[in-house]
Amino acid sequence: MRMVVMWLSITTLVLYGYALAGMGGYLLGRGRIDYIVLGLLGGSATAATALWLWKKNIHRYFPPEQDK
Numbered sequence: 706m707r708m709v710v711m712w713l714s715i716t717t718l719v720l721y722g723y724a725l726a727g728m729g730g731y732l733l734g735r736g737r738i739d740y741i742v743l744g745l746l747g748g749s750a751t752a753a754t755a756l757w758l759w760k761k762n763i764h765r766y767f768p769p770e771q772d773k
Contacts, residue, residue, distance in 0.1 A: 706758065706762050706765065707766070709758060710755050710758050710759050713751045713752075713754055713755035713758070714751075714752075714755050716747075716748075716751045717748050717751045717752040717755065718748075720743065720744045720747040720748035720751060721744055721745075721748040722744070723740045723741075723743055723744035723747075723748075724740065724741050724743075724744025724745045724748060725744070726740055726744075727739070727740025727741035727744060728741055
């Protein structure tokens with residue numbers, strides 16, 4: 706599960722990068738609205754999924770400590 710969360714997190718960064726590239730293109734006069742929409746929607750969806758999976762399985766990563 707850690708690998709899935711890691712890949713979703715990396716994909717989030719890549720998709721947000723697409724959104725930035727689409728917005729940055731407007732500075733050069735060649736903006737791409739499809740990059741912006743794909744990046745924002747896809748990046749937000751993968752981020753939400755990664756956070757949901759992490760929170761759902763947090764007990765596997767950080768087990769409760771036993772008092773001695």
